[in-house]
Amino acid sequence: MQDLYKTLGVSKTASDAEIKAGYRKLAKQYHPDLNPDDKAIEQKFKEISQAYNILGDAKKKQQYDRGQIDATGQASNPFHGGYTHRGQPRGATAGGNGGFDFGNEMDIGDIFSDLFGARKRQTRTSPPQRKGSDVKYTCSVNFVEAAAGAIKRIDLADGKSLNITIPPGTEDKQVLRLKTKGLPGVGGGPNGDALIEVRIESHPLFSRKGRDVYLDLPISLTEALEGTTLTVPTVTGRVKVRIPPDSNTGTTLRLKGKGIDDIKGVNRGDQLIRLQVYLPDETDKELRDFIRNWAKTKNYDPRKHTGLFE
Structure with a gap:
């Protein structure tokens, strides 16, 4: 029993x-x-x-x-x-x-x-709790804004506007996440996030490789031969640069710490200035005669030192 x-x-x-x-x-x-x-x-x-x-x-x-x-x-x-x-x-x-x-x-x-x-x-x-959906946005910034950091304003899906911080050193197509700025949750669940994809516009002078910024600087024949001091732009403002005598196209000058910050603000890149020697748009007879006479007494071949055209 x-x-x-x-x-x-x-x-x-x-x-x-x-x-x-x-x-x-x-x-x-x-x-x-x-x-x-x-x-x-x-x-x-x-x-x-x-x-x-x-x-x-x-x-x-x-x-x-x-x-x-x-x-x-x-x-x-x-x-x-x-x-x-x-x-x-x-x-x-x-x-x-x-x-x-x-x-x-x-x-x-x-x-x-x-x-x-x-x-x-x-x-x-009570419906089950579920997090709201994330919403994707795009935000365009210029090259300097991405390098140095900026504040941009975007319009959200709910009609509101929001200021967002573009950190220094932001890269093209990098995604910034704004917590709880997406769609509302279900059943008391948390809001989704806003995902901001940053698009960096091209710059007429600057290009970027990692945290280094590159600038092609045109100089005259006289400046290349004699040397000079020029004012050049950087992502943080204009600075003076000394061009050494006998500079040539392809000569590269390095400006330490004038490149792009990393997001943590610890390691800043450099700016590299690549010199490009330009002749005048119109050369006169005097210059051409001088070069011809000079060349007769000089063994000058700009391709010889490369070893690629022998």
């Missing part, structure tokens, strides 16, 4: 609170709603409910402990006092529900409501 105390996993000296706690634990584990189409689980749940139906009722528990009723709630001794002529213990109610007593003395519905009600109400009334 089934031992109701073992069914609930409690001792025979368990208190009412311990019996109730044992039932709650097992009812949640073996409830048919959590284990659909499992006949063994359904039978186990019936046994647990039947055990609590008796042990959870002080009067029936005493009758069970004295052996007046068995594990099903039926009279163990039909001639013992306290029973009806049909052999049912007084107060017991036969009917559906597998012979369980769901009377007022022990409201099992309250326990189920406590265990499962909140979850079911949430399922019926």
Whole structure:
């Protein structure tokens, strides 16, 4: 015969609170709603409910402990006092529900409501939380703004405008993430993010390689021969540069620390100035005659030193 105390996993000296706690634990584990189409689980749940139906009722528990009723709630001794002529213990109610007593003395519905009600109400009334979608934007900046950093204003999908910081050293097509500036979340979930793709416009003078900036600087024949000092642009402003005598096309001058910052502001690149010697747009007879006479006495071949045209 089934031992109701073992069914609930409690001792025979368990208190009412311990019996109730044992039932709650097992009812949640073996409830048919959590284990659909499992006949063994359904039978186990019936046994647990039947055990609590008796042990959870002080009067029936005493009758069970004295052996007046068995594990099903039926009279163990039909001639013992306290029973009806049909052999049912007084107060017991036969009917559906597998012979369980769901009377007022022990409201099992309250326990189920406590265990499962909140979850079911949430399922019926509250959609699951979900983060909002990210929204993509593009922002165009010029070469100097990307190199030195800038503040730009963009229009968001909700019609609002927002100032964004372009960090120094930002690269072309780099994506900046603005937390919670995307679409609203669902069911109380967090907003999505705004993803800003930065597009860097080309510059008529500057080009970039890593953190270094390159500038091609035209100089005259006289400046190349004699040397001079010129003012040149950089991404942080104009500076003076000394052009050494006998400079040539391809001669490269390096300006330390005049390139592009990294985003952390720790390592700044350089600016490299590549000299390009230009003849006048129109040369006169005097210059041409001078060059011809000079060339007659000089062994001058600009391709010889490269070793590529021999």
